[in-house]
Amino acid sequence: MKSVVVPAPPDEPTVPAPLSEAPGQPYRERFAFTGSLRARAARGTVINTAFSVALGVLTLVKGFVLAAFLSRADYGIWGLIAVSMSALLFFKQAGIGDKFVQQAEVDQEAAFQKALTLELLVTALCVLLIAVAVPVLVWIYDLPQLVAPCAVIAFALLVSVFQAPLWIYYRRMEFARQRALQAVDPVVGFVVSLGLAIAGTGYWAFVGGLAAGACASSAVAVARSPFRVRLRYDRGSLRDYWSFSGPLLVAGVAGAAMAWSASLAAKLDLGVGAVGVITLAYTISSFTDRVDQLVTGALYPAICAVRDRTDVLYESLVKSNRLALMWAVPFGIGVTLFSPDLVRFVIGERWHPAIIVLQVSGVTAAVNHVGFNWTAYFRALGRTRPLAVETVAAAAIFIAAGIPLLIVFGLPGFAAGVAGQAVAALVMRVYYLRRLFPAFRFLGHAARAFAPTVPGAALVLAVRALEPGGRTLAMALGELGAYVLVTLTATVYLESSLLCEALRELAPPTQRPATAV
Numbered sequence: 001m002k003s004v005v006v007p008a009p010p011d012e013p014t015v016p017a018p019l020s021e022a023p024g025q026p027y028r029e030r031f032a033f034t035g036s037l038r039a040r041a042a043r044g045t046v047i048n049t050a051f052s053v054a055l056g057v058l059t060l061v062k063g064f065v066l067a068a069f070l071s072r073a074d075y076g077i078w079g080l081i082a083v084s085m086s087a088l089l090f091f092k093q094a095g096i097g098d099k100f101v102q103q104a105e106v107d108q109e110a111a112f113q114k115a116l117t118l119e120l121l122v123t124a125l126c127v128l129l130i131a132v133a134v135p136v137l138v139w140i141y142d143l144p145q146l147v148a149p150c151a152v153i154a155f156a157l158l159v160s161v162f163q164a165p166l167w168i169y170y171r172r173m174e175f176a177r178q179r180a181l182q183a184v185d186p187v188v189g190f191v192v193s194l195g196l197a198i199a200g201t202g203y204w205a206f207v208g209g210l211a212a213g214a215c216a217s218s219a220v221a222v223a224r225s226p227f228r229v230r231l232r233y234d235r236g237s238l239r240d241y242w243s244f245s246g247p248l249l250v251a252g253v254a255g256a257a258m259a260w261s262a263s264l265a266a267k268l269d270l271g272v273g274a275v276g277v278i279t280l281a282y283t284i285s286s287f288t289d290r291v292d293q294l295v296t297g298a299l300y301p302a303i304c305a306v307r308d309r310t311d312v313l314y315e316s317l318v319k320s321n322r323l324a325l326m327w328a329v330p331f332g333i334g335v336t337l338f339s340p341d342l343v344r345f346v347i348g349e350r351w352h353p354a355i356i357v358l359q360v361s362g363v364t365a366a367v368n369h370v371g372f373n374w375t376a377y378f379r380a381l382g383r384t385r386p387l388a389v390e391t392v393a394a395a396a397i398f399i400a401a402g403i404p405l406l407i408v409f410g411l412p413g414f415a416a417g418v419a420g421q422a423v424a425a426l427v428m429r430v431y432y433l434r435r436l437f438p439a440f441r442f443l444g445h446a447a448r449a450f451a452p453t454v455p456g457a458a459l460v461l462a463v464r465a466l467e468p469g470g471r472t473l474a475m476a477l478g479e480l481g482a483y484v485l486v487t488l489t490a491t492v493y494l495e496s497s498l499l500c501e502a503l504r505e506l507a508p509p510t511q512r513p514a515t516a517v
Contacts, residue, residue: 051179051183053327055182055183055186055187057287058186058187058190059186059190059283059286059287060283060284060287061190062189062190062193062194062209063280063283064280064283064342064346064347065194065197066193066194066197066205066206067280067347067351068346068347068348069197069198069200069205070197070202070203070205071202072272072273072276072277072350072351073272073273073276074202074203074276075203075276075279075280076267076271076272076273076274076275076276076277076279077143077145077146077202077203077272077275078203078206078207078279079263079275079276079278079279079282080137080141080143080146080263080267080272080275081146081149081150081153081203081206081207082206082279083259083260083262083263083275083279084133084137084146084150084260084263085130085150085153086256086259086260089126089157089252089256092122092123092126092252095244095245095248095379095384096115096118096119096122096241096245097115097119097164097167097170098244098300098379099115099240099241099244099245100112100115100167100171101167101170101171101300101301101304102244102304102379102380102382103240108168108227109227109228110232112164112165112167112168112227113227113228113229113230113231113232114232114233114234114237115164115167115237115241116161116164116229116230116231116232117231117232117233118237118238118241119161119164120161120231123157123158123160123161124158126157127154127157127158130150130153130154130157131154134146134147134150134151137150140264141267149203149204149207152207152208152211153207153210153211155211156210156211156214156215157214159214159215159218160214160217160218161218162218162219162221162222162229163185163214163217163218163221164221164229165221165222165224165225165226165227165229166178166181166182166221168225168226168227169181169226170300170301171301172301173301173302177224181217181220181221181224182217184213184216184217184220185213185214185216185217186213187213188209188212188213188216188217189209189210189212189213190209191209192208192209192212192213193205193206193208193209194209196208196209243382244379244382244384245384246384247384247385247387247388248384248387248388250388250391250392251387251388251390251391251392252391254388254391254392254394254395254396255391255395257395257399258394258395258398258399258421261398261399261403262278262398262402262403262406262414262417263275263278265403265406265407266278266406266414270406270410270411273353274353274410274411277351277353277354277357277411278357278411278414280351280354280357280358281354281357281358281361282361284332284335284358284361284362284365285361285364285365285368296320296372296373296375296376299316299320299373299376300376300379300380302316303316303376303377303380304380307380307381310437313377313437314437314439314440317371317373317374317377317433317437317440318440318445319498319501320373321369321370321371321372321373321445321449322445322448322449322495322498323498323502324369324372324373325369325370325449326449326452326491326495328365328366328369328372329366329369329449329450329452329453330452330453330456330483330484330487330491331362331365331366332362332363332364332365332366332367332369333362333363333366333453333457334362334480334483334484335358335359335361335362335365336358336359336360336362336363337362337457337460337461337479337483338476338479338480339354339355339358339359339362340355341471341473341476341480342358343355343358344471345473345476353411354411356411356412356415357411357414357415357418359415360415360416360418360419361415361418363419364418364419364422366450366453367422367426367446368422368425368426369449370426370429370430370442370445370446370449371426371429371430371433371440371442371445374429374432374433375387377436378432378436386428386432389428389432390425390428390429390432391425393424393425393428394421394422394424394425394428395421396424397420397421397423397424398417398418398420398421401416401417401420402414402416402417402418402420402421403417405417430442448494451490451494452487452490452491452493452494452495453487453490454490455486455487455490456482456483456484456485456486456487456490457483459482459483459486460479460482460483463479463482464479
């Protein structure tokens with residue numbers, strides 16, 4: 001891959017010329033708004049990230065609330081279903097929506113209909129694969145009760161194809177409409193899941209919520225679609241999409257193999273309860289991944305529009321990553337510090353084996369945020385091969401080392417495997433980022449991200465070293481409050497310039513300083 005050399009920037013990257021005045025940038029065909037693309041991207045990143053974090057918190061809360069109603073066995077069965085379905089849905093990693101955002105055809109309605117057709121074909125392949133694989137999964141796990149939930153999920157998967165009109169709002173950077181329509185799925189899913197859990201339906205609480213959310217969201221998306229929802233097949237489009245999507249499919253297969261091998265090994269060696277522990281821990285990483293995807297999503301259409309301006313790309317990478325790390329690092333370290341209290345005072349002692357896995361997941365969630373949105377830049381440039389290489393490397397490390405550790409040492413071994421694959425992924429990510437942006441300094445970037453969390457974590461550890469025995473809920477809440485307050489204060493102090501810049505971009509255009517871009 002040919003490196004693109006950019007000048008080494010100071011701590012704050014040099015602000016480029018206003019994007020709305022950038023020569024040779026044909027991004028006006030994409031968007032209906034006027035003014036600075038930079039301001040639009042900044043507002044989308046901050047406002048829509050806050051909106052999306054709220055939805056992510058809803059999903060995270062659902063995972064822990066349902067844990068209070070469900071047994072470890074029920075949670076484990078859902079974990080097997082979720083992981084197995086994820087492993088069978090690797091075709092959905094093709095990134096058809098991302099390619100639709102990247103393309104610049106003259107007839108956008110035709111482009112949407114072609115993308116919708118390809119999405120339906122890919123989904124149909126997934127459903128066919130599910131139909132073939134479910135009997136095999138029943139035989140492997142010796143769980144006949146997997147058949148009905150998998151059938152419902154396959155139906156919901158086909159229905160979810162008709163959420164594709166959301167891509168149109170995404171490409172146009174009409175984030176408020178896009179996020180409002182996206183909110184239908186998790187909100188409906190949460191309500192239905194909670195009701196089913198209270199009714200005592202076990203793992204069907206997850207399945208019913210998933211199906212209800214997919215159906216409701218698809219119905220609303222079709223009703224609000226700016227383009228006609230119809231099918232249009234074009235062989236040339238298939239070739240074009242394949243060159244973009246092929247490496248993403250490889251990455252999807254590698255990720256699915258990693259998740260499925262962990263669940264299978266845990267089920268066969270430790271029982272279905274261990275799968276429940278792994279699934280609960282996965283709630284943390286899925287929450288951070290969801291937020292990552294939505295933060296990156298706010299930038300991706302703008303990145304596609306200015307993909308030939310390396311200085312702008314570098315600035316957006318650094319600043320958006322610093323904004324995300326402000327919450328991600330405190331969240332991840334907080335999970336590590338307070339996992340024992342979460343088990344003891346919230347979800348119950350039956351989840352005690354999950355503590356070590358939750359703690360390691362918290363640390364890896366924090367570390368994984370360093371350069372987390374690198375994938376958007378390589379997708380925008382059409383260089384998807386590095387994404388496949390990173391995922392394959394991480395999967396190879398986990399399968400070669402993590403699975404044997406799980407078998408020998410149980411859940412602590414699984415936690416060690418998770419840490420190992422996270423390190424492998426981070427190394428590959430930094431390697432490719434340095435090739436694209438030679439000015440990127442990983443150690444300095446990481447140190448700056450973790451610095452605000454250090455005082456709060458040190459205070460919590462110091463208090464615990466001095467506190468008497470017999471830990472109470474009041475002690476845990478007091479330490480949590482102190483951790484949040486100290487970390488928030490340190491973040492505001494150390495990142496005040498970036499926070500002020502973000503707040504300025506939130507101001508209405510008539511109130512924004514004339515020098516802002």
